[in-house]
Amino acid sequence: MIKVTVWNENRHEKKNPVVGDIYPNGIHGTIAEFLTEAGFEAGTATLDEPENGLTDEILNNTDVLIWWGHLAHGEVKDEVVHKVHQRVLDGMGLIVLHSGHFSKIFKSLMGTSCDLKWREAGEKERLWVVAPSHPIVEGIGEYIELAKEEMYGEHFDIPVPDELIFTSWFEGGEVFRSGCAYNRGNGKVFYFRPGHETYPTYHNKDIQRVIVNAVKWAQPIKSNRPVYGNSQPLEKLSLNN
Template structure:
């Protein structure tokens, strides 16, 4: 199988405005994510950011992306509606989508879920333990029973999303909350994976286990050959009797 074409999208604002975030991700979270994918053998990885023309997601970029990673937080409303609709359409047509952390509030994810995607949160150096609840799932490959992150932002239930197709990870936080942290969905021909960890003030995207999960998710989300999506009026495949479809007058 040929190498998947991956685009890492990131709003890239916190690194410019918060010295603490810049210290952790001096080249941006998108670069750390791309680096992690390179460690796992992916060769065709490019990045795109909010302030580029068309947010870096031109028609050409989207049409040549097999899997799109999305991280956004403070600037969801600055993503153009037209670009968000194009991302949604590409997912429906088969592109994989990996939504990371606060991307749960992004325009594409909310449109694909059809819900508010709201949740509880707390930034207080919680310890996070992500339990593998679906050990046979390919996204959990190589993780073991659980994945532990020493400091992270807490997300807590209720998470206002549709029931996932598959639940891969459930997080427990040292403050006592739990959260559905690894959820898969299918929309049209596209596969979607939501993965919770990744607050900007913590070095989460350098964590070996987190990088393993994201790499596994990319492999899982790569489009596969499938039947075409066909809609609208169609001619019959077989010959129909004369006057077919007309009501018989009694």
């Protein structure tokens, strides 16, 4: 069974009653609930827990980590970011949602500012599938339409994705690379744009399906981790002295 940890700041839910009404168990609780229903072993972790909720024990028992952050990126401890970064390089999957584009962990894995345009106006978003054969979009039609979302617009300062899965169009005219897949070391990273806290995006069945598919895609593959460093030859060397 795939083990998933859903990490969330859990700050908006406490400060904004609108968010609390939409996600009474927190964004992390809502995501963990539909992942459990999908057959995963899903747990949660939040910013204000010891070690930001990501102890060695939790990280070492996580196949795929899902990350939602916004208000308090700077409060995540650098040593926790370093541990998560290393776990990704070692094979753990990472799914970064919405405003997690500015998280320390995503920026460290991308090596760029990860900046973008934004506007909160409750406008329509249409996420077009641009990689219809990719496993992340299994069961999804040509596009996903959300009646109200926050706008993110290009230019999105990220490395060119290894695979681009979704491109969004917004009612105001902007477009955005909304589903970006990367390989980092032995791990996989997927950035998925939708999920502003004041809209019920994570209750949308298509959005849930994408996240479920992304967990399956990002899970560590069953193979021996490559050995790095000084290496002995596989064949006998013929050395000319």
